[in-house]
Amino acid sequence: MRFPEEVVAARFVPTWRGMLARELSSRGLPQTEVARLLGVTQSAVSKHLRGELGMDPTLERDPRMVETVRRVAEGLASRRMSAFEALHEGVALVRAFEDRGPVCALHEAEMPELQGLGCDVCLRVGSTPLLAEQAALADLKAGLRVLEATPGLARVLPRVGSNLVRALPGAKDATQVAAVPGQLFEMRGAVKVPAPPELGVSRFMSEVLLAVLRADPARLACLNLAPAPALLEAAARAGLRVEAVEPEMERDPARLRFAGPVPDVFHHAGAFGVEPQAYLTGPDALTVARRAQRLAQDMNR
Numbered sequence: 251m252r253f254p255e256e257v258v259a260a261r262f263v264p265t266w267r268g269m270l271a272r273e274l275s276s277r278g279l280p281q282t283e284v285a286r287l288l289g290v291t292q293s294a295v296s297k298h299l300r301g302e303l304g305m306d307p308t309l310e311r312d313p314r315m316v317e318t319v320r321r322v323a324e325g326l327a328s329r330r331m332s333a334f335e336a337l338h339e340g341v342a343l344v345r346a347f348e349d350r351g352p353v354c355a356l357h358e359a360e361m362p363e364l365q366g367l368g369c370d371v372c373l374r375v376g377s378t379p380l381l382a383e384q385a386a387l388a389d390l391k392a393g394l395r396v397l398e399a400t401p402g403l404a405r406v407l408p409r410v411g412s413n414l415v416r417a418l419p420g421a422k423d424a425t426q427v428a429a430v431p432g433q434l435f436e437m438r439g440a441v442k443v444p445a446p447p448e449l450g451v452s453r454f455m456s457e458v459l460l461a462v463l464r465a466d467p468a469r470l471a472c473l474n475l476a477p478a479p480a481l482l483e484a485a486a487r488a489g490l491r492v493e494a495v496e497p498e499m500e501r502d503p504a505r506l507r508f509a510g511p512v513p514d515v516f517h518h519a520g521a522f523g524v525e526p527q528a529y530l531t532g533p534d535a536l537t538v539a540r541r542a543q544r545l546a547q548d549m550n551r
Contacts, residue, residue, distance in 0.1 A: 252361040254353065258344055261306040261356055264298075266340055268305045269315070271298040273323030287326050287333070308352055318343050382418050383449060386428050386470075390416040390447045393471070393535030396543055397434065397441045403546040404436035408476040410525050411435070415455045416447075416471045416535040417463060424456035425449060457503040462531055466512040471535040473542055477517040477528035484548035490514035490541070497521040514541070 267288050274284045281299075285292045297303050309315050322339050325331025347353040393414055397403060411433030418426045429452030431445045450456075459472045475481060485492050493513040497520050499506040508516065512531060520526035532538040
């Protein structure tokens with residue numbers, strides 16, 4: 251694990267100080283005065299001027315870095331800029347570099363797990379949507395592990411394929427719903443997951459879950475299975491609320507309607523060109539997967 255502050259401390263700070271030391275020195279300031287302005291020792295200034303303190307070439311060449319250093323050095327040398335104002339300029343540049351800038355690139359190079367995530371943790375600590383996305387994906391992975399470890403569940407996978415989907419809280423479109431790319435499939439009598447879950451990869455099941463969410467925003471997960479009589483009977487025995495719906499919802503999930511609160515299981519018997527389906531819903535993917543596991547255990551008895 252590599253904190254972004256470590257990247258700033260190890261890469262940005264030495265480069266900032268080294269460039270400022272050179273600029274201030276080029277304006278005729280003695281090393282003692284440069285050291286005072288930078289808040290370092292004269293020995294450190296001497297090392298900066300000799301290039302011995304690890305300046306980062308990417309940051310050193312960045313036009314924003316060059317311009318800000320020039321402006322700050324000019325202000326400090328002429329005494330038109332206070333130390334606080336110089337610090338403000340430097341911090342503002344760090345924030346700009348953390349907003350999908352060179353600090354982000356350096357952070358991703360040192361922590362490859364961040365690549366492709368669109369990370370904004372530096373800018374939105376405590377409120378970044380990336381946290382919700384990672385929580386949804388972790389929940390979905392946990393649910394999928396349960397499904398893979400459930401004997402007999404593969405017997406109720408529908409022919410059109412099955413998927414376990416998990417929405418972000420407040421999801422409005424399919425890009426905010428995580429699912430398995432492709433479909434869950436049966437291999438040697440067990441449920442198998444073809445690839446790690448991602449956001450925005452299952453259009454139809456996402457639309458079904460979004461229709462569920464419009465009726466009950468707390469139901470963030472859904473799994474489709476074949477509506478075998480044994481499955482529906484096991485659901486009833488388990489005390490789950492079961493409701494039949496119109497099969498036309500398969501053609502347009504937005505038409506999905508319930509008689510009352512969203513049931514734990516809703517199903518239909520199919521129609522011409524429409525395979526029968528059952529949908530398990532719940533507050534999260536792990537809960538839905540565990541319900542499916544209990545139903546499979548009931549059917550296996």
